[in-house]
Amino acid sequence: MGAPVHVAGTGVISAIGNTTMECFAALKQHVSGIAPLTSLNSIHKGVLPVGEVKLSNEQLAENVGVDKTLNRTALLGIHAAKEAIAHAEFDIHRWRTGFISATTVGGMDKSEIFFPPFLVDPTQGKLRDVIYHGCGATTDLITAALGITGFTSTINTACSSSVNSIMLGARLIQHGILDVVVAGGTDALTVFTLNGFKSLMILDDNLCRPFDASRTGLNLGEGAGFVVLVSDKVLEEEYLESLAIVSGFANTNDAFHQTASSPDGRGSFAAMQQALTMADLLPSEIDYINLHGTGTQNNDLSEGTAIKRLFGDAYPALSSTKSMTGHTLGACGGIETVFSVLALQHQCVFPNLRFEQAIPEVGIIPQKKFESIAVRHAMSNSFGFGGNCSSIIFSQGR
Amino acid sequence: MKAYIKGIGNISPQQTWGYNNFLDPPLEYHRNDLMAVEPDYSQWINPQQLRRMSRVIKMGVTSALMALKDAELEKPDAIITGTGYGCVQDTTSFLTKITDFNEQALNPTPFIQSTHNTIGSQIALLLQCHGYNQTYVHGAFSFEHALLDALMSLQENSAQSILVGGVDELTQISHAIHTRFDKYRREVKSTLTLFDAAEAGTVAGEGAAYFVLSGKDDTQTKACIHAVDTLFQPVQETLLAWIESFVRDRINIPFEDIDLVLLGKSGDEKADKQIDLMAKTYFPGASLGVYKHLCGEHSVSSSFALALATEILLSQHIPEPVIHKAVSRPIRNVLIYNPYFYQHHSLIFLTECHDIK
Numbered sequence: 001m002g003a004p005v006h007v008a009g010t011g012v013i014s015a016i017g018n019t020t021m022e023c024f025a026a027l028k029q030h031v032s033g034i035a036p037l038t039s040l041n042s043i044h045k046g047v048l049p050v051g052e053v054k055l056s057n058e059q060l061a062e063n064v065g066v067d068k069t070l071n072r073t074a075l076l077g078i079h080a081a082k083e084a085i086a087h088a089e090f091d092i093h094r095w096r097t098g099f100i101s102a103t104t105v106g107g108m109d110k111s112e113i114f115f116p117p118f119l120v121d122p123t124q125g126k127l128r129d130v131i132y133h134g135c136g137a138t139t140d141l142i143t144a145a146l147g148i149t150g151f152t153s154t155i156n157t158a159c160s161s162s163v164n165s166i167m168l169g170a171r172l173i174q175h176g177i178l179d180v181v182v183a184g185g186t187d188a189l190t191v192f193t194l195n196g197f198k199s200l201m202i203l204d205d206n207l208c209r210p211f212d213a214s215r216t217g218l219n220l221g222e223g224a225g226f227v228v229l230v231s232d233k234v235l236e237e238e239y240l241e242s243l244a245i246v247s248g249f250a251n252t253n254d255a256f257h258q259t260a261s262s263p264d265g266r267g268s269f270a271a272m273q274q275a276l277t278m279a280d281l282l283p284s285e286i287d288y289i290n291l292h293g294t295g296t297q298n299n300d301l302s303e304g305t306a307i308k309r310l311f312g313d314a315y316p317a318l319s320s321t322k323s324m325t326g327h328t329l330g331a332c333g334g335i336e337t338v339f340s341v342l343a344l345q346h347q348c349v350f351p352n353l354r355f356e357q358a359i360p361e362v363g364i365i366p367q368k369k370f371e372s373i374a375v376r377h378a379m380s381n382s383f384g385f386g387g388n389c390s391s392i393i394f395s396q397g398r
Numbered sequence: 399m400k401a402y403i404k405g406i407g408n409i410s411p412q413q414t415w416g417y418n419n420f421l422d423p424p425l426e427y428h429r430n431d432l433m434a435v436e437p438d439y440s441q442w443i444n445p446q447q448l449r450r451m452s453r454v455i456k457m458g459v460t461s462a463l464m465a466l467k468d469a470e471l472e473k474p475d476a477i478i479t480g481t482g483y484g485c486v487q488d489t490t491s492f493l494t495k496i497t498d499f500n501e502q503a504l505n506p507t508p509f510i511q512s513t514h515n516t517i518g519s520q521i522a523l524l525l526q527c528h529g530y531n532q533t534y535v536h537g538a539f540s541f542e543h544a545l546l547d548a549l550m551s552l553q554e555n556s557a558q559s560i561l562v563g564g565v566d567e568l569t570q571i572s573h574a575i576h577t578r579f580d581k582y583r584r585e586v587k588s589t590l591t592l593f594d595a596a597e598a599g600t601v602a603g604e605g606a607a608y609f610v611l612s613g614k615d616d617t618q619t620k621a622c623i624h625a626v627d628t629l630f631q632p633v634q635e636t637l638l639a640w641i642e643s644f645v646r647d648r649i650n651i652p653f654e655d656i657d658l659v660l661l662g663k664s665g666d667e668k669a670d671k672q673i674d675l676m677a678k679t680y681f682p683g684a685s686l687g688v689y690k691h692l693c694g695e696h697s698v699s700s701s702f703a704l705a706l707a708t709e710i711l712l713s714q715h716i717p718e719p720v721i722h723k724a725v726s727r728p729i730r731n732v733l734i735y736n737p738y739f740y741q742h743h744s745l746i747f748l749t750e751c752h753d754i755k
Binding site for chain 1: 630
C-alpha cells in the first residue's frame with residue numbers, strides 16, 4: 001500500500017434511511033427497510049419484498065435542488081454524494097477533485113418508460129427518457145449537480161462495482177493524479193432488474209435470510225453510498241478528521257460461471273486474502289466483516305466457505321446488512337463501505353437480521369444484534385455476476 | 399508511466415484482422431451504419447460457448463484472443479475493458495420480452511448477458527484468468543479510462559501483462575434511437591469521401607479492439623504508450639489550453655517533435671472545422687491522419703485509432719485513406735486526438751520503441 005488515503009466524509013441513502021445518521025440509527029435499532037414493492041409500474045407491485053428508498057423522485061429532487069425529471073439513479077447518487085461532500089466540511093473545489101460512480105442500471109428506469117411506445121412505433125417514445133440511458137450519462141448528471149468538472153468515471157462490474165470505484169479513487173490519489181475523490185455507487189430499483197433476478201429464480205418471495213440455512217434468495221434494494229477520499233496532504237491542510245483509512249483492497253475474478261460463484265469461493269477467497277496482504281494484516285486483526293451476504297443459496301455458501309478457509313473457526317464478527325437494505329446491486333459496495341466506516345467510527349458491529357440456523361456446510365454464526373466492540377479493521381465484501389469479486393479493508397482513522 | 403504494446407486484436411468495419419495489408423484496400427460504405435467485418439468465430443471459440451454469446455461478446459472475446467495470440471501470451475494477469483453501452487442487443491432483447499410477455503415466464507439468458515462486465519468476465523472465464531478484472535462504462539471515455547487503469551497497474555507492478563480493450567456494438571435498435579438525435583448523415587455517397595462534403599452529421603460504427611500491454615520492453619514491442627487524458631464538455635479556450643498542457647507538461651516534448659496527429663474528425667462539418675483549426679495552430683509541421691470514416695463513430699473509436707497508430711509506427715507508412723496531410727519524415731511520436739460529439743475529448747500519446755531502420 002502506498003501513501004495513506006483517508007475517508008473524510010460519508011453519504012448514504014437506502015431503504016433504512018436517507019442519511020448516514022438515519023441509517024446508523026436503523027442499524028442500531030435492527031430496523032429492516034424491506035417491504036412489498038410500492039413504486040414501480042410492475043406486476044410484482046404489492047407482492048415482491050424490496051428495499052425501497054422511502055422518498056419519491058420529487059422529494060429527492062427537492063432535497064438536493066435539482067430537476068425532478070432526472071433518472072432515479074442520478075437523484076439517489078446526488079443525494080448521497082452531496083451528503084458526503086457536506087459531511088467532509090471543506091471546499092473540494094480547491095483541489096484536484098475527481099468523481100467516480102458505479103452503477104449497473106444507469107438511466108434504465110427512464111428507458112423502461114421510453115421503450116414500450118418505441119417498440120410499437122420507432123418514431124415514438126420521448127427522447128428525453130432515453131438520452132441518459134448510458135451509465136456514464138447518469139454519472140454526468142451527478143457531477144453537474146455537484147459542480148465537479150475534473151476526472152469523472154463510471155464502473156460497472158455488476159454487484160462489485162462500488163468497491164471497484166472506491167479502489168480506483170484510492171489509487172488515483174496514491175498515484176498523485178488527484179487529491180480528492182468522491183467515490184461510490186448508485187442504483188435505483190427498475191422493472192428490468194426486478195424481472196431479471198426473478199427470471200433467475202433467486203428472489204426470495206419473503207424477507208431474505210442471509211447466511212441462514214433456510215435462505216432461498218435475495219430481496220432487491222436501491223440506494224447510493226459515497227465517500228470523500230483525501231490524501232494526507234488534504235487531510236492536514238484542511239484540518240480534516242480521518243474517519244477511516246483505506247488500508248487494503250483487491251479485485252479478482254472467480255472465472256467459474258457467468259452468474260454462479262465457485263463452491264470453494266476461489267475468487268472471494270483471493271480477494272480477501274490479497275486485500276489482507278496489501279493492508280499487511282493477519283486475518284485475526286480484522287474485527288468485522290460486512291458480508292456480501294445476498295441470501296442466495298450459492299453466494300452465501302461460497303462466501304462462507306471462503307471465509308472459513310481464510311479465517312478458520314476464529315472468524316470475526318460478521319453480518320449482511322442486506323438483511324435490512326436489500327441488495328442494492330451496483331450501489332451495495334458504496335452503502336456497505338459507509339456502514340464499515342461507521343463500525344470503525346462508533347466501535348460497533350451491525351446485526352444480520354432473521355438469522356436462526358447456520359449453513360451446515362460452514363457453520364458460520366453471524367452477528368445477531370447491534371453490539372459495541374473494539375473495531376480496529378473492518379472488511380467489506382462485494383461480489384458480482386461475471387465472477388467479479390472485490391474486497392476492501394478500512395482501518396481506524398488517526 | 400509507460401506501457402509497451404505486445405499484441406493487438408482489432409475487429410472493426412475494416413478488414414483489420416487476419417493476414418492482410420492494413421487498410422489496403424480500404425472498405426467503402428454507402429450507408430450511415432458501419433458494421434464490423436466479423437471473423438469466423440468458430441475458429442476461436444468452441445461451438446458450445448459460442449452458441450450462448452451475443453454478437454458483442456463474440457467480437458470482444460475474439461479480439462481479445464487475437465491480441466493474446468499476436469503477443470504469444472496464453473493468459474494475462476489482468477483484464478480491463480471499456481464499453482460505452484455494453485451489451486445492447488441483450489439489454490434491448492430483455493426489455494422487449496418484459497413488454498411482450500408482461501413480465502412473465504422470462505428467459506434469464508439475455509438478462510444474464512446484459513451486464514456491461516459480461517465481455518470482460520467471459521474472457522476471464524475462457525482463459526481461467528483469476529486476476530484483476532475491471533469494466534469502465536463512462537461513455538466515450540470508457541477505453542481511455544481502461545488504458546489509464548492499465549498504465550497505473552503497470553506502474554504498480556511492471557512485471558504484469560494486461561489485456562485492455564474497447565468494445566461497442568451497433569444494433570438496429572440503438573441505431574434507430576441515435577438517429578432520432580440527428581447524429582448521422584442521412585445520405586452517405588461514400589465513406590471514403592466523407593470529409594469532402596460540407597455536411598452535418600457523421601456515420602455510426604462499432605468495433606472491438608484489445609491490446610496486450612506490458613511494463614517491460616523487448617523485441618516484441620510494437621509501440622509504447624506514454625500518456626492518456628480526458629476532458630469533458632470544455633469551452634474552446636479550455637480545450638486548447640488542455641491540449642497545450644498535455645504536450646508541454648505531461649509528455650513534455652516540443653510540439654514540432656510530434657510527427658503524426660490522428661484526428662478524430664467525424665465528417666460533421668462544424669465539429670471538423672474546429673479540429674482542423676486546432677491542428678493548423680499547434681501541429682503545422684506534422685502529418686495529419688483521419689480514421690472515423692473507416693471505423694464509424696462510436697464510444698470506443700479511440701481503440702481503433704490506437705491500433706491504427708501502432709500499425710503506422712511499425713510500418714512507417716500512413717495508409718492512403720488515412721492521410722489528411724502527409725509530411726515526409728520518420729514517424730516516431732504519434733498523438734491521437736479523439737473528440738466525441740463535442741462532449742468527450744481524449745488524447746493518447748504513443749511512440750515507436752526501437753530505432754527506425
